[in-house]
Structure formats: C-alpha cells, structure tokens
Amino acid sequence: MKLHRTQPAVSQAVRRLEESVGERLFDRATKDATLTDAGRLLHDFAERLMRLSEEAEIAVKDLRDLRRGRVLIGANEASVHVVLPLIARFRESHPLVHVDVRRIPARQIGAEVAQGTLDFGVLTFQPSEPRLSTIVLGQDELVMLVPPTHTLAHNREVTLAECGRHPVIAHNDPSHVRDRVLRLFEQHHIPANILVSLPSLEGIKRAVATNMGVALLPRRCAESEIARGELVALPVPEIRLRRQVRLVFRKGGERSHASAAFLASVEEKRKQN
Numbered sequence: 001m002k003l004h005r006t007q008p009a010v011s012q013a014v015r016r017l018e019e020s021v022g023e024r025l026f027d028r029a030t031k032d033a034t035l036t037d038a039g040r041l042l043h044d045f046a047e048r049l050m051r052l053s054e055e056a057e058i059a060v061k062d063l064r065d066l067r068r069g070r071v072l073i074g075a076n077e078a079s080v081h082v083v084l085p086l087i088a089r090f091r092e093s094h095p096l097v098h099v100d101v102r103r104i105p106a107r108q109i110g111a112e113v114a115q116g117t118l119d120f121g122v123l124t125f126q127p128s129e130p131r132l133s134t135i136v137l138g139q140d141e142l143v144m145l146v147p148p149t150h151t152l153a154h155n156r157e158v159t160l161a162e163c164g165r166h167p168v169i170a171h172n173d174p175s176h177v178r179d180r181v182l183r184l185f186e187q188h189h190i191p192a193n194i195l196v197s198l199p200s201l202e203g204i205k206r207a208v209a210t211n212m213g214v215a216l217l218p219r220r221c222a223e224s225e226i227a228r229g230e231l232v233a234l235p236v237p238e239i240r241l242r243r244q245v246r247l248v249f250r251k252g253g254e255r256s257h258a259s260a261a262f263l264a265s266v267e268e269k270r271k272q273n
Contacts, residue, residue: 017042069097069258072119074104074112076175077201078218079122082137082245090265097258106176113248119259124218124243125176134246135266138220141242142177143233145208145215145222152214153232160238164190167213169204172197181216184239205231220245 018025025039035043071090075083080101087099104112110127112118121127124140144163146153152162164185170192171178185192196213198204201221208215209230216239225231247266255263 067096069256071097071099071256071258071262072117073099073101073121074109074118075101075122076106076109077103077171077173078175078177078221079106079124079245081220081223082140083122086137086247086262086266086269089269090262093265094258094261097261099262105173110248113250116250119249119256120262121248123246123248126246127248131251132248133251134248135270137245137247137266139242140218140220140245142181142216142236142239143219144236145205145217145231145233147209147211148229148232149211150214150232152234155234157235157237160184160188160236161190163214163216163236164193166193167195168193169196169198169207169213169215170194171201171204172199177218181239188238218243 014025021038021042023038024036025042026033027036073083080103083101087101090097090099102118104118104121106123106125109118109121109123110129110132113121113127114129114131122137123134126134144152144158152158152166182192196207198207201217204215204217205222205225207213209225216236219226219233222231222233226233249259249263
C-alpha cells in the first residue's frame with residue numbers, strides 16, 4: 001500500500017506510536033521487521049477502526065439519501081388516525097425511513113416537540129410554546145355515536161339531555177376534551193351518566209356497536225365504522241366543538257434529513273389540497 005510519505009517520516013511516526021503505547025511494535029532483529037504480539041494486536045484494532053470509519057461514512061450517506069433514519073411523532077389515541085394518511089404518502093417516496101408514532105397525552109406534546117424529544121406532534125389546539133409552528137391538517141367535531149339499531153339513530157341531531165338519558169361509555173384517560181364535555185354537563189345541570197369507562201377508543205366503539213351505551217367522540221375516530229354502517233354519528237348542538245387538527249413542529253433550527261423530508265411531504269400535500 002502506498003502511503004505517499006518518506007521512509008524517515010514513517011519511521012518517526014512508528015516510534016511515536018511505540019512511545020505512546022509503551023511497547024515495541026516491530027521486531028527489528030528480523031530482516032523484514034515482523035510485527036510483535038503488540039504490533040499484531042494494534043494492527044487488528046486499526047483494521048477494525050478502518051472498517052468502522054467506512055461503515056460510519058456509508059451510514060451518514062444513507063441518512064442523507066433517506067435510505068435510513070427515523071421520524072418521531074407524538075399523538076394521543078384520538079389523533080393517530082389523522083397521521084396515517086401522511087405516513088402512507090411519505091412512505092411512497094421514502095419506504096426505508098422508520099416512522100415512529102408514540103402515544104403521548106396532548107398536554108405534553110407541545111413541550112416535547114419544543115425540547116426536541118419529538119420531531120412532530122398532533123394537536124387539536126394551538127400550543128402555548130412560542131418556538132413552535134403548526135400546519136392545519138383538517139377539521140374535526142365531537143359527535144354522539146350510537147349503533148344503527150338505537151332509538152336515536154334516525155335523528156338528525158340530539159340534545160345533551162337526550163345523551164344523558166342513556167348510559168355513556170367514556171375513555172378513562174384524562175383529556176382536554178373530556179374535561180370540557182363534563183363541564184358542559186355540569187353547566188346544564190345534566191348528569192353525565194358515565195356508567196362504563198374503557199382504556200381505548202377501539203374498545204369504546206366496539207361497546208357502542210354492541211348496544212352497551214353511547215359515546216361522545218371525535219367524528220374522525222369512527223369514520224370507517226360510520227362508512228360501513230356499524231355506527232351512526234349524531235351532532236349534539238350544545239357540545240359541537242369544531243376543532244382544527246394541527247401538525248406541530250419546531251421553528252427553524254437543525255432538523256434531521258428524515259424529518260425535513262416528512263415536513264416537505266406534508267406541506268406539498270397541503271398545497272395540493
């Protein structure tokens with residue numbers, strides 16, 4: 001191998017290395033300067049370092065070319081369905097990037113995005129953190145879900161009082177929307193009549209479909225079931241909370257190649273809409 005260095009320069013570099021490790025690296029008594037045990041050991045480590053250097057260079061190039069990398073998104077259970085079309089669109093162009101959506105309470109998402117522990121978040125309210133920007137992804141509203149066999153299923157809308165006369169199935173995780181709905185029941189002096197609490201939206205929808213009670217949920221959470229005729233969505237004028245679903249991200253600053261590409265994909269979709 002050509003080093004493009006003179007023999008004295010190479011000899012001096014070897015001597016400095018021997019002084020640094022405190023061992024002879026070449027057996028100078030031999031004609032061809034055979035490596036000592038320490039020399040062979042150091043040679044093995046040097047080859048491993050060379051391979052690691054090459055692997056690191058390839059890995060960084062893969063990140064730049066989006067052949068690897070990760071996009072980390074925070075969303076509560078009710079918001080995950082909004083992210084899925086964005087992920088599907090992004091993966092059409094970047095199938096090797098790992099998109100990791102983590103279930104995080106909405107009240108924590110803004111702070112985690114601002115701190116950089118999340119690349120993006122999905123919220124239905126404007127975050128208070130000043131270092132964040134948002135893109136509106138769509139609209140959503142709270143509705144009462146009932147099975148198609150329910151006595152109210154053919155109504156155009158229902159009142160809060162009618163809702164309170166039926167067993168209500170609720171999510172047992174605290175949330176901004178849950179608190180607001182409970183306050184509305186209190187303000188109208190109507191019992192909320194929550195008789196079943198479940199830990200997941202899928203469980204709530206299944207319970208409603210089997211006629212265990214009614215549920216107050218964002219319409220988007222049940223679009224598939226509504227389209228298939230498994231559930232009916234009824235507006236409730238007193239709690240018609242129309243909300244903008246937003247993608248939240250940091251203003252400026254360093255952004256990974258993967259998260260920059262994801263943001264570009266979202267912005268391109270918004271322009272097309």
